[in-house]
Amino acid sequence: MWQPSATIETLKVRADFIAQIRRFFAERKVLEVETPALSQATVTDIHLQSFTTKLAATVSDDNQAQALYLQTSPEFAMKRLLAAGSGAIFQICKAFRNEEQGRYHNPEFTMLEWYRPGFSYLQLIDEIDELVCCLLGTESAQLISYQQIFIDILGIDPLTASSEQLKQVISKHQQMSDWLEKEEDIDTLLQFMFATFIEPSIGQERPCFIYHFPASQAALAKLAPADKRVACRFELYYRNMELANGFDELTNASEQRLRFEQDNRQRKARNLPEKPLDERLLAALEHGLADCSGVALGIDRLLMLKLNKTEIKDVLSFDLHRC
């Protein structure tokens, strides 16, 4: 098992691919930055588990072994750069998630993340589309709202349906299970339906952006001014893969603090460890973050699509089993 999991041929394409991404941003005068992989705080998102390590007591300021987290994405640090006046920035970096690995997942993976001050999320979607067209040679993407795709494919409105109504649709499509019968969380039901019924039928011919996710799945996105039931959050899908997640970024510090605290309450309710809030991010937002949109895109998956590879390990020099 000393040999790489990708072929040397693939690694050459990978190098070109990343060079092409850097050229794309250089031409657009977007500044490349690097932020730390280790951070004193981490995400509170209940579905994300970060790797934790300890700084040796002899090195830390207060002689206590201090917890440090490997970043699950460079989002918080990049927002602090934006608040400090960086202007448009991008980063190609490793992100770490302490989770199972699988066909499309490796706990350590490569992420492209970029931020565009002054862009609405729709403008950012156009730019992502251009990048994907240029990297994969795809046609221009389809754009459809979360609500509309549920209505088109399942005949149900995800913003008004009760958990009972969602379960009826699940039963009708013969996907009912014991755990679903007992599930009361609307978002879990919606996410199950999205993964089971919607993802396999979108973005097959050309990439597909889904936007306006329910406010309860807003993550760090602003709520839509015209309809507070939905968030200015979007995702990109292509050939059964989730490729990117982006927002019109939440810039309000107190709203951000509320969402962190809400996550921690949910963590407590589910017996998950609560996480310290990233006070440095909150301070940056308080200082002021101009309106901007940002997106994170999985480079390994994008390369899988380019090369028609079926497993993420086929595009990694060494996957988890060989690292």
Add this chain to the structure above:
Amino acid sequence: MANFSTNEFKAGLKLMIDGEPCNILENELVKPGKGQAFNRVKIRKLISGKVLEKTFKSGESVEGADVMETDLAYLYNDGEFWHFMNNDTFEQLAADAKAVGDNEKWLKDGDMCVLTLWNGTPITVTPPNFVELEVTETDPGLKGDTAGTGGKPATLVTGAVVRVPLFIQIGEVVKVDTRSGEYVSRAGK
């Protein structure tokens, strides 16, 4: 029986799903960047043989199924049950028609079969991949025609009907692939 968490799911694991023992064929993690993770598994129901997909919420536990496979020699059929014996311990087990199913026609006394047991009771009987059986009935083929164009049906001692080349005669022993039901060769070749 122990419970298994979704992070222990892998091909070959036997679980109780919808009240029936099942075998996991494939397990795939479905994890959106934001939101709940799921495990999508392809399973074979071990009694009905049906293959289907099920999606579990990651972190859930599912009851394991007490399923094991054992190699036993076929003995005889008493009209209702098919009897098998462990050649080391001489312990005997009886399988019913539901467990034997269509494979009845490949069972020859003395042949080693694989029995899948659920809570100690046989639920499937798998004959050896190749069996050698005597031809009890077939049309006399034209002498000299060895090209075997299309062949002819032959009834074997167990009642199975397979297509054999024209030169095969009653009383000969033929080798058959039980997975496809196709003639392979004359026995011993």
